[in-house]
Amino acid sequence: MKPCGNLMCQIARRLPARQLHISRRSNSQLADVGTLSEIEMPVAKQLNMRNHLPAPLSKQMDTLGEVVTLIREPMAEVASCMRVVDKSLPALRLVLWGAFGTGKSVTLNQAVHHAYNNKWAIVHLRSAMELTRRVKEIEMSSFVQGRINDPSNSVSILQNFKQQNQHIWKILGELLTERDYEWSKSERTLKGKPITEIIEMGISAPFLASDCVGAIFRELRRHAKDDKLKVLVAIDDANSLWGKTLVKRADRTYAPPSDLTLVVHYRRMIENDWTNGCVLMVADKKEVADARDHLGVSRHTPLELFGEEGFEYVEPFVPIETSNYTEAETDAIYNYYVNKNWLASKAARSEEGRKQLMHLSAFNPYYYERLCAFN
């Protein structure tokens, strides 16, 4: 052990001062807080990071050809919460909240990667707002009177689920359905079939997909309760599940979110009457903020964003606040960019540039990245 330690010391001394330590631990442990961790490209591709990361970062992933993110305090908290998840405990609900650009979505994506490393099942929704405001086509539900199905979103949810869970697809294939599902007169899934069949059914038949989403969620909860697998439910902009919708009913009024089948299914997933799972939600102000309102400042606390109804529903939860960078964190990112030669101008690579980048962005991670993008 000792000679090895000496060797490491020597190597460390020989490295230039600005050399980075990107941890490439692919095991189930999370890298230390304050270090950069890489998500390998094939994994990022499987987890569909291009779609799920915020747009500037997904562009960055395309340009730099790698996904390197900084492990920060909130992620460590999420990871420690995920560690205690157990079949005897009800589903643990975590709400990520914080000001714009402080890394809520990035933390969510890191958590998904962490779940992947630990071989959990992943239910990842890019934005709950898509279910309420970006509904391309609607269909009335044949299962419950008055519910509105959303075939296109349902199919994409199922496809995404299939793609993101390729690492445990075999395990999912061994889990069996609890009862007969009669989707329509001719289509049915019998009791004792693998639950992956439900997904295939939904993908091939869009008009059944909304019900299939409900069924697969139900089966996942049941199998999690039986300790067959652990489930991470990661919902970005989760407060939109209690927000306003742009779906019109036949009488031209807007349907409340509780009438949308997918919203109901996701709310059901948030409920904590099941065990062995973790529900990670993001409270984002884009649901309530008005882009044309230059004067108003909307609050970003969970109570303000979820509203009373939503707040009562998700309570009790563990709030996890994301915040701006500290100086050490900006330095980590700065050194990474310098090492990758991403900061191209001489002025940005100087000491003066380093300080100015910090203060011009006001330590906000989003603006820091934006400033580094053109320098």
Place this chain on the structure above:
Amino acid sequence: MTTKLARFAQKRWISSTTSTSNMYDPRVFRDPVTNVQELRKPLDSDDERNFLFLKAMKSDATPVFYRDHVIDKLIRVCTKDGEKETSRKNVLSALEIIKRRQYKAWAKASEEEKKSIELDPFLVAKKGIKNCHPLMKLQGVTRGGTTYQVPFPIEEPEAEFRAMKMMRDICRVRSKHGETHFKDILATELLAASQNEGSTIQAKQELHKTCEANRAYAHYRA
């Protein structure tokens, strides 16, 4: 509502004259110091700024490390309807696009080729604009009832302005009706111009040809 009104008034829609009076009385106001290095030094004892008022610093004179004369001028030239913020966003995103394209090429290139690829978008843009500088300009001169397009020599700052204006007009036409975004086409043009290619360079050469053809009118220069 008030913001809308304010923006409406800002565009000087009603008044068509240039402003004759400044909010700063030239007798009592002087330009501020915007350079940080200079700011740290004490003012000379005979400097008027010791006892006169200072104008507020302009938004494009803030002492940020990426302050660049050419880029600031390009932002001003590309501004439409007084929306400088929008224009700044466009130009800076164009720089970002240039950098991303160059970085991708750089990452793919071999060790030797890497040296020849310029990653700094500011340098690329500056070189592009520099390559577009025209040597002459055409100006209408009326003699005996006919207007002749007479070639005139131009100074460096005007050449720079005309280069930017040519590029801006080409980009505006291309981005009409949402065909492409202004930033995308501006990035493409700047990159092409830095290698002496592209429509702006063509427009420059066209201008040179017309100047050459009209050299007979040169004696009309007053």
